[in-house]
Amino acid sequence: MMxxxxxxxxxxxxxxxxxxxxxxxxxxxxAGKSRAxxxxxxxxxxxxxxxxxxxxxxxxxxxxxxxxxxxxxxILGTLAAIGIHAMQKRPxxxxxxLTNIPMTMPDIVTGISLMLLFIFTKVERGYxxxxxxHITFDTxxxxxxxxxxxxxxxxxxxxxxxxxxxxPTYALFHVILPEIMPGVITGAMLAFTLSLDDFTISxxxxxxLVQNLSTLIYSQARKGIKPTMNALSALMFMALLLLLLVVNxxxxxxxVKN
Amino acid sequence: xxxLQVPAWGTWVMLVGFVAFIVLLVIYFKRNxxxxxxxxxxxxxxxxxxxxxxxxxxIAYYAFTDVxxxxxxxxxxxxxxxxxxxxxxxxxxGFNPADMGFARGTVNVDTLGYSLWMAFLCTVxxxxxxxxxxxxxxxxxxxxGPTLVVLFVIPMWMNFLLRTxxxxxxxxxxGLINGLLEWLGIGKVQLMYNSGxxxxxxxxxxxxxxxxxxxxxxxxxxxxxxxAAMDLGCDKWKTFYKVTLPLSLPGVVSGITxxxxxxxxxxxxxxxxxxxxxxxxxxxxxRTFLTANNWNVGSALSMIMMVLILLSxxxxxxxDPEGEGGSMI
Amino acid sequence: MKKLSLVLALCLVLxxxxxxxxxxxxxxxYNWYDYMDESIFEDFYKETGIKVNCMYFTxxxxxxxxxRVSPGAYDVVFPSEYCVERMIKExxxxxxxxxxxPNAQYIDPSLLGGAHDPENKYSIPFMWGTVGILYDTxxxxxxxxxxxxxxxxxxxxxxIFMMDSIRDTMGLTLxxxxxxxxxxxxxxxxEATDKLIAQKPLVKAYQVDETKDKMVNxxxxxxxxxxxxxxxxxxxxxxLDYSVPQEGSNVWVDxxxxxxxxxxxxxxxxxxxxxxxxxxxxxxxxxxxxxxPNTGAIELMGEDYTENLAINPSQDIIDRCEWFQDIPENYxxxxxxxxxxxxxxx
Numbered sequence: 001m002m003x004x005x006x007x008x009x010x011x012x013x014x015x016x017x018x019x020x021x022x023x024x025x026x027x028x029x030x031a032g033k034s035r036a037x038x039x040x041x042x043x044x045x046x047x048x049x050x051x052x053x054x055x056x057x058x059x060x061x062x063x064x065x066x067x068x069x070x071x072x073x074x075i076l077g078t079l080a081a082i083g084i085h086a087m088q089k090r091p092x093x094x095x096x097x098l099t100n101i102p103m104t105m106p107d108i109v110t111g112i113s114l115m116l117l118f119i120f121t122k123v124e125r126g127y128x129x130x131x132x133x134h135i136t137f138d139t140x141x142x143x144x145x146x147x148x149x150x151x152x153x154x155x156x157x158x159x160x161x162x163x164x165x166x167x168p169t170y171a172l173f174h175v176i177l178p179e180i181m182p183g184v185i186t187g188a189m190l191a192f193t194l195s196l197d198d199f200t201i202s203x204x205x206x207x208x209l210v211q212n213l214s215t216l217i218y219s220q221a222r223k224g225i226k227p228t229m230n231a232l233s234a235l236m237f238m239a240l241l242l243l244l245l246v247v248n249x250x251x252x253x254x255x256v257k258n
Numbered sequence: 259x260x261x262l263q264v265p266a267w268g269t270w271v272m273l274v275g276f277v278a279f280i281v282l283l284v285i286y287f288k289r290n291x292x293x294x295x296x297x298x299x300x301x302x303x304x305x306x307x308x309x310x311x312x313x314x315x316x317i318a319y320y321a322f323t324d325v326x327x328x329x330x331x332x333x334x335x336x337x338x339x340x341x342x343x344x345x346x347x348x349x350x351x352g353f354n355p356a357d358m359g360f361a362r363g364t365v366n367v368d369t370l371g372y373s374l375w376m377a378f379l380c381t382v383x384x385x386x387x388x389x390x391x392x393x394x395x396x397x398x399x400x401x402x403g404p405t406l407v408v409l410f411v412i413p414m415w416m417n418f419l420l421r422t423x424x425x426x427x428x429x430x431x432x433g434l435i436n437g438l439l440e441w442l443g444i445g446k447v448q449l450m451y452n453s454g455x456x457x458x459x460x461x462x463x464x465x466x467x468x469x470x471x472x473x474x475x476x477x478x479x480x481x482x483x484x485x486a487a488m489d490l491g492c493d494k495w496k497t498f499y500k501v502t503l504p505l506s507l508p509g510v511v512s513g514i515t516x517x518x519x520x521x522x523x524x525x526x527x528x529x530x531x532x533x534x535x536x537x538x539x540x541x542x543x544x545r546t547f548l549t550a551n552n553w554n555v556g557s558a559l560s561m562i563m564m565v566l567i568l569l570s571x572x573x574x575x576x577x578d579p580e581g582e583g584g585s586m587i
Numbered sequence: 588m589k590k591l592s593l594v595l596a597l598c599l600v601l602x603x604x605x606x607x608x609x610x611x612x613x614x615x616x617y618n619w620y621d622y623m624d625e626s627i628f629e630d631f632y633k634e635t636g637i638k639v640n641c642m643y644f645t646x647x648x649x650x651x652x653x654x655r656v657s658p659g660a661y662d663v664v665f666p667s668e669y670c671v672e673r674m675i676k677e678x679x680x681x682x683x684x685x686x687x688x689p690n691a692q693y694i695d696p697s698l699l700g701g702a703h704d705p706e707n708k709y710s711i712p713f714m715w716g717t718v719g720i721l722y723d724t725x726x727x728x729x730x731x732x733x734x735x736x737x738x739x740x741x742x743x744x745x746x747i748f749m750m751d752s753i754r755d756t757m758g759l760t761l762x763x764x765x766x767x768x769x770x771x772x773x774x775x776x777x778e779a780t781d782k783l784i785a786q787k788p789l790v791k792a793y794q795v796d797e798t799k800d801k802m803v804n805x806x807x808x809x810x811x812x813x814x815x816x817x818x819x820x821x822x823x824x825x826x827l828d829y830s831v832p833q834e835g836s837n838v839w840v841d842x843x844x845x846x847x848x849x850x851x852x853x854x855x856x857x858x859x860x861x862x863x864x865x866x867x868x869x870x871x872x873x874x875x876x877x878x879x880p881n882t883g884a885i886e887l888m889g890e891d892y893t894e895n896l897a898i899n900p901s902q903d904i905i906d907r908c909e910w911f912q913d914i915p916e917n918y919x920x921x922x923x924x925x926x927x928x929x930x931x932x933x
Contacts, residue, residue: 006394010406013391016462017413020424023434024416027427054641076302083299095299102310104515104571106523108540109560112547113313116557119656120316136309139302158295172298193411197418200525207657208642209615217419219620219643221530225423233416240415244408344924347917348773358777365927431806448745451792533792534751537930549648550923 077142111204142187149183333558475509
């Protein structure tokens with residue numbers, strides 16, 4: 001009985017999470033333009049999607065920024081984590097506080113403060129400023145996912161490697177990095193996800209010339225979202241589901257093998 | 259726009275700061291005869307100075323200056339009394355604001371209070387819904403835990419604006435839920451255009467941020483502890499109350515942080531689901547900057563928000579000094 | 588390591604795709620979302636070899652902030668007339684060389700020479716329209732909507748959509764009270780504010796562009812809208828109708844302007860000339876349902892256009908309407924503070 005109640009509870013929560021997404025996908029098959037009226041089943045919006053240069057451009061911007069920001073912030077964050085880990089207590093806690101600032105600052109304040117920075121220094125806002133902003137809010141998450149792995153590591157292996165004649169770079173790549181790899185990968189994934197879904201910070205740090213999906217949707221939101229957007233998210237949803245299923249399959253297979 | 263000119267000293271400060279950083283770096287190298295590990299974090303240090311500290315200082319600069327760049331506290335007075343600037347103009351025009359019935363305007367303070375209240379409610383609901391969820395997911399004989407984590411993450415990959423708009427289709431007077439109610443013979447209920455709908459949208463968006471940290475902590479917890487408690491004669495509830503709950507507190511604390519803080523500055527959701535009838539602090543900041551075009555007052559509002567969040571963070575640190583809960587990782 | 592460099596290379600290629608090496612001629616336009624038939628861009632490219640990049644804004648106020656802080660980003664912008672006035676005052680606009688825009692001859696002279704641009708040096712009208720009430724004929728009679736007063740009628744509690752736009756909403760309230768929409772008398776503004784706060788319990792939502800779809804769906808009985816949105820909704824739901832109340836309303840013109848900082852001024856002028864060409868103006872008009880200032884286009888559309896009272900309002904409707912004028916900064920402070928009170932009244 002208890003088990004049933006628990007399962008039931010979980011299903012209700014999942015239903016709550018997925019109902020809007022189902023609605024979104026169903027709407028993408030509506031033949032009419034209006035969100036309100038069902039005018040029959042059609043693939044019309046899927047065809048229009050690939051002919052819509054604004055959406056395709058925004059998709060490019062979104063994905064390329066997410067990948068670039070994830071790479072840069074992973075490198076920056078991993079190095080920083082290694083450095084912070086080796087610090088004395090005082091500078092270490094100072095660095096941790098600094099790292100916490102962008103994480104705890106409200107998105108809207110981060111976005112506005114960066115906008116002020118770019119306007120103040122007369123840097124034209126656009127693709128690169130958006131990338132810089134994304135790296136800025138991604139990096140702390142990378143640091144926080146790498147640090148625990150460093151704590152688990154043997155303290156002396158790096159020094160031992162240096163004593164045995166390894167250069168710092170060699171020791172970094174062959175001693176430290178392999179140990180903390182899981183943390184680095186989690187950090188990179190997290191950075192990618194955050195960057196993909198960000199709206200507020202992008203909204204303030206880009207010019208209308210360079211739109212990512214979120215800012216494009218925002219500019220459309222007031223006039224009524226075209227179902228092409230729904231079609232795009234339905235496709236992204238399917239792709240993701242497929243990817244996760246494949247990953248899950250493979251990992252469960254390896255588990256069985258082991 | 260006159261208040262966006264770079265003051266000459268601004269450029270100099272940035273230049274001097276950069277040079278000082280390089281000099282410090284060189285001194286450090288000389289002293290330590292080469293590459294020590296802490297130096298790995300120097301690129302990040304530079305990054306955080308340029309893209310976090312300088313922007314924060316800029317906000318402070320605008321918050322404490324007027325349109326002409328002179329020092330003033332008027333922007334904060336405007337927060338306390340939203341009619342402050344207006345009354346000043348009215349007096350300059352030869353009117354007496356008091357005669358016209360313009361006392362202190364409480365709009366900004368009220369909006370902040372309302373946002374804090376909404377964020378508080380949202381956090382409580384997320385906790386009440388999220389804790390049992392995380393607890394069930396982390397149970398030892400429940401094999402689907404990791405799968406469920408994935409299922410919780412997927413909605414977050416869908417665009418947050420689109421998800422909110424999808425809720426609109428559900429909650430409208432002629433939306434799907436009301437269609438269902440009517441079909442059942444219950445009749446229509448107005449679900450949207452009120453604070454309840456805004457709260458629903460917020461809970462929907464922030465629930466995963468409550469579930470993950472609690473799940474992580476519970477999942478890593480040594481189950482032998484609760485088994486031992488059971489063996490020693492505690493019943494189920496007592497075990498939970500005495501063992502599981504205290505051990506999961508760090509997760510709860512970081513969950514609360516991760517829900518409450520973004521929730522205070524929610525924007526877009528009140529406009530879409532609440533019908534724009536009541537603003538939240540995020541909307542207010544955005545409107546002040548981008549529609550009313552008042553960068554100085556906007557900066558003051560942002561600063562107040564920032565200080566408030568840092569204060570509440572300090573308070574939480576007291577409860578969870580080690581930051582054990584970590585983030586959602 | 589190999590994998591990493593592969594990923595890096597991939598990213599470089601990807602980012603290169605985002606920035607197509609452009610030696611190409613372009614024109615960057617900054618417009619309201621869904622305010623133009625975008626298939627004309629292709630024709631423009633075929634005729635001139637100039638590529639159109641389109642960006643969108645949502646309100647006049649947002650647009651002005653962006654034009655100020657992103658110099659050089661935009662070549663053609665579409666502000667409403669009161670913003671044209673403000674932008675001229677702030678020295679943000681370039682004079683349009685009318686010799687490069689011969690098709691401007693088609694513009695209805697009655698829309699030229701307004702107070703916002705008396706010498707027609709900086710702007711050319713693009714579309715115009717009115718503000719009025721879109722109503723559900725099954726719930727409301729035509730007689731009732733002949734006055735703004737219906738928006739304060741308790742019979743329609745929770746059936747009213749107001750416009751989340753400071754000038755429009757304050758303006759119609761001032762009109763209802765018998766004042767000018769451009770009033771600078773704080774006492775009149777205060778009266779209008781109190782009126783709007785008293786109305787708040789009856790209002791379902793304050794919004795702008797969401798209204799049209801919601802009205803099609805029958806979410807409310809009454810909504811304050813711009814004429815083009817009304818026509819869009821009436822086309823999709825035959826129970827809807829549009830009325831400009833007797834007390835009078837706002838008549839507005841959205842114009843085409845070139846910012847002073849524009850990088851492609853010649854292309855901008857070519858594009859504006861293209862927009863003024865009757866066949867193109869006709870396509871735009873038939874796509875977005877606002878009133879066209881282009882006499883050539885109106886001739887091409889014939890009776891479809893002239894017989895439609897909502898898109899082509901009669902002279903007596905226009906006569907009772909008023910144009911917005913720019914409100915100076917110090918009075919705008921008063922407006923903003925009062926608007927804040929309305930938005931946050933419980």
